[in-house]
Amino acid sequence: MQNQLLIGYDNRHTFLNRLSGSTKLLCFVGLSIIGMMTYDTRYLIGVMVFSLIIFHFSKINYRDIKFVVNVIIGFSVLNLVMVYVFAPHYGVTIYGTEHLLLGSSQHYFNLTTEQLFYEFNLLLKYTFAVPLALIFLMTTNPSEFAASLNKIGISYRISYSVAIALRYIPDVQNDYRTISLAQQARGFEMSKKAPFMTRVRGSIQILLPLIFSSLDRIEVISQAMELRRFGKGKKRTWYMAQKFKSNDYLALLCVLVIILIGIGLFKVNGGRFWNPFN
Amino acid sequence: MQNKQSTSIRTVVATGIGAAIIFVLMKFVAIPTGIPNTQVNVAAGFLALLGAIFGPVAAGLAVFIGHALNDFVTYGSPWWTWIIVDGLIGVAFGFAKNRLKIEDGVLGTAKLVWFNIYQVIVNFIGWVLLAPTGDIIVYHEPATKVYLQGITTWLVNSISVAIIGSILLVLYARTRTQRGSLKKER
Numbered sequence: 001m002q003n004q005l006l007i008g009y010d011n012r013h014t015f016l017n018r019l020s021g022s023t024k025l026l027c028f029v030g031l032s033i034i035g036m037m038t039y040d041t042r043y044l045i046g047v048m049v050f051s052l053i054i055f056h057f058s059k060i061n062y063r064d065i066k067f068v069v070n071v072i073i074g075f076s077v078l079n080l081v082m083v084y085v086f087a088p089h090y091g092v093t094i095y096g097t098e099h100l101l102l103g104s105s106q107h108y109f110n111l112t113t114e115q116l117f118y119e120f121n122l123l124l125k126y127t128f129a130v131p132l133a134l135i136f137l138m139t140t141n142p143s144e145f146a147a148s149l150n151k152i153g154i155s156y157r158i159s160y161s162v163a164i165a166l167r168y169i170p171d172v173q174n175d176y177r178t179i180s181l182a183q184q185a186r187g188f189e190m191s192k193k194a195p196f197m198t199r200v201r202g203s204i205q206i207l208l209p210l211i212f213s214s215l216d217r218i219e220v221i222s223q224a225m226e227l228r229r230f231g232k233g234k235k236r237t238w239y240m241a242q243k244f245k246s247n248d249y250l251a252l253l254c255v256l257v258i259i260l261i262g263i264g265l266f267k268v269n270g271g272r273f274w275n276p277f278n
Numbered sequence: 279m280q281n282k283q284s285t286s287i288r289t290v291v292a293t294g295i296g297a298a299i300i301f302v303l304m305k306f307v308a309i310p311t312g313i314p315n316t317q318v319n320v321a322a323g324f325l326a327l328l329g330a331i332f333g334p335v336a337a338g339l340a341v342f343i344g345h346a347l348n349d350f351v352t353y354g355s356p357w358w359t360w361i362i363v364d365g366l367i368g369v370a371f372g373f374a375k376n377r378l379k380i381e382d383g384v385l386g387t388a389k390l391v392w393f394n395i396y397q398v399i400v401n402f403i404g405w406v407l408l409a410p411t412g413d414i415i416v417y418h419e420p421a422t423k424v425y426l427q428g429i430t431t432w433l434v435n436s437i438s439v440a441i442i443g444s445i446l447l448v449l450y451a452r453t454r455t456q457r458g459s460l461k462k463e464r
Contacts, residue, residue, distance in 0.1 A: 036358065037416070068352075068354070083419065086420055086423040094418075125417070126355075127354070128355075130354030133354045134354065137350070137351065157286070157289075158293075158339060160290055161293035161294040161339060162343055163294070164294025165295070165297035165301065165344065165347065167294075168294065168298040169302065172298045172301075176306060200441075203307045203320050207323075207446070208446075208449065211327065215450075218288065218295050222291040222292075225287050225290075226287050272418065
């Protein structure tokens, strides 16, 4: 469980740390949306290489992220297997041709180049944003993140909710752990060894104190904020907000070019898929 | 009663703390069902309570933020279609607030039964109709796979809300003072 803690922000003194949070947020959201839309393998590989290069510059230790990366790879593989089990001919339907590698076309489970290619695309789509997300998480100060949300046009109340969420996740985690240990000391078994219903009952025993203490917390915090006249003004300034510098504009320009290439490829391919089988 | 100003602050705070709780619950108290990316989600039960106390805006945004943050740190990239569906379900749970009137301290069997029928329908629309369709359109995943994931999520989430959500609602209602419980002495 200790491993699963939020991977943390740390100032590593790279140019990525000096970029403003809004820039990084816009770049990440832009790239992840275009990557979500496109099925062009060349483009996805391009973005992947680009994000890995940036990742190299971010000076993040592989050791810090090993656990997260393993979980991500595990889930991607599970998903790919499941896609194959449920739709082994999906690639054929998409690309319109059939190149058999194993088995015959009468069998349900056969292996075609198209299916392999489609699943390779899926794998790229599951993983291409991971280096970017890690960079974003590990180089952006959480307090600055809320300021950036407000800067890109999201209402400051919502930004402030996000700030509260980020601020209180460690507290809630601590509460959760304390309550969990206390309940385990009283004899509730909640580990993987316990049978399913025992685990469910155990988690309810944690849930109740956690939720009721948090509801009290909501009252306390909202009263404190009301005393400080939160929400009286139309706008709000942020202590952690950063001004845009020339590097920010440069980064935004780069990402814009990448996104435009992606949109251009839709036109070239005549759709979202790149078909190398024609 | 509270005025409008303080309810809006309460919504902001409830969204934030709610998102933090949903994040922690999704991360630590999720029991896998065996089908990738679907798990018995205790967070769904909590969402029902959050909606019943603080209304659609807080519940919708809280689950949207909590789910997005959780995807972000667990899978590296947020799976937007499911996050949006989760947000919409939060909003739908929030609309039950006026019907349940949980702050009044009375939560009869009729209301509980109504809420459970309502939540099963809401979950059905969200997980069986909207989420897989979004996956097919946006992510181009094979229909059978996403529908299986959708139906499993619908079942486990409905059960989670039916058990954990109902328990939480009843217990919360018991902590409130009943409306009209004070009598004037003669």
